[in-house]
Amino acid sequence: MKTNETIIGVLGGVAIGAALGILFAPDKGTNTRKKIADKSNDAKNKAFESLSGLLDNVSEKCNSLLHKGEDMAVNGMNTVNKEFDTAKANIK
Template sequence: MGKTSNLLVGFIAGAAVGAVLGVLYAPAKGSRTRQRIREDAGELGERTCEAVTERIDGIRREASGFFGKLRARLERLEEELDKELPNEPDTSQDERDTDYD
C-alpha cells in the first residue's frame, strides 16, 4: 500500500473514531444522539466515497501514462528490429494461419 493509501485509511479511521466519540460524549437526548450518528455516518460515507473515487482516478491516470510510455517503447523497439532485420521474411499472422487439414 502506498503512502497516499495509508494516509487515506488513517484519515478515514480517525474521522470515524472522532465522530463517534464526539457524539457519544456530548450531552444530548438519545434520539438526538442517534440522529447525529446517522448524519455523521452519512457524511463520512460521502467523504470516503469521494476519497476512493479520487484515488481510483489517480490510479487510472498513472496506468494510462504507464501504458502510453510502454506503447511508445514497444514501437521504438519494433523500429529498431526492422532496421536490424530488414531482409527477414514477414511472419504476419495471416501467413501463419495455414490450414493443415
C-alpha cells in the same frame, strides 16, 4: 501505500472522534442516533471521495505507462525492421 494508510487512519479517527463527541453530548437518544448516522454518512462519503481520487490517479498512471509501453514496442519494432532491412541489403 503509506499515504493511503494515513488517509484511511485520519478519516477513521475523525469518524470515531465525531461519534464519541456526539455520544457524550447531552441530547435525546433519537437526536443522537440521527447525528451519528449523519456523521457516519459524511465520513463514508469523504472516504469514497478520497478513494475515488486515488483510483483516478492510479488509472491515469496505468494509462500513461500503457501508452509509453506501446510507444516503446512500436519504436523497437521499427528498429528491428530497419536493422533487418540493412542486413538484407548487405547480404545481396
